[in-house]
Amino acid sequence: KYLSDVHPSKVFYCKDGRIIKNLRELYVALSEMNDETYAYHVNNEKNDFSKWVREVVGDVTLARRLKNAKNRKHAASLVKRRIMWLLS
Numbered sequence: 001k002y003l004s005d006v007h008p009s010k011v012f013y014c015k016d017g018r019i020i021k022n023l024r025e026l027y028v029a030l031s032e033m034n035d036e037t038y039a040y041h042v043n044n045e046k047n048d049f050s051k052w053v054r055e056v057v058g059d060v061t062l063a064r065r066l067k068n069a070k071n072r073k074h075a076a077s078l079v080k081r082r083i084m085w086l087l088s
Contacts, residue, residue, distance in 0.1 A: 002059045002086055010056045012048070015040045023057065023083055030076035038072040049075065 005021040012020040016037045018029050026049065030038070041048040047067050054063030062082045069075035 002057055002062075003083065006056050012052045012056070020052075023053075023059070023062075023079055023086075026053070027076055027079040027083060030072055030079060033072065035072055038075070042069075042072075042075070 003023055012026070014020060014029055014033065014037065016029075016033055018025075018033075020026050020029050030049070042050075050063045050066040053059050053066060057063075059082070062078065065078045065082070066075055069078055
């Protein structure tokens with residue numbers, strides 16, 4: 001369930017122009033985006049990725065982990081580990 005594409009009306013529109021539809025695409029986006037784009041979505045006021053994963057994807061566990069991610073690479077590794085766990 002968590003690995004499926006979200007409803008087209010609930011996709012994540014990233015500042016760099018990417019449209020993210022699922023956790024795999026979130027992992028790729030986090031791996032490839034620059035730190036400036038990450039900082040736009042994750043800062044002291046908000047964490048757009050954590051919020052989207054919680055409210056749209058429905059994965060509360062991953063959302064909680066993303067909220068505590070130290071940086072973009074850490075966030076990408078958290079998403080990758082979660083995908084691997086869900087596939088196992």
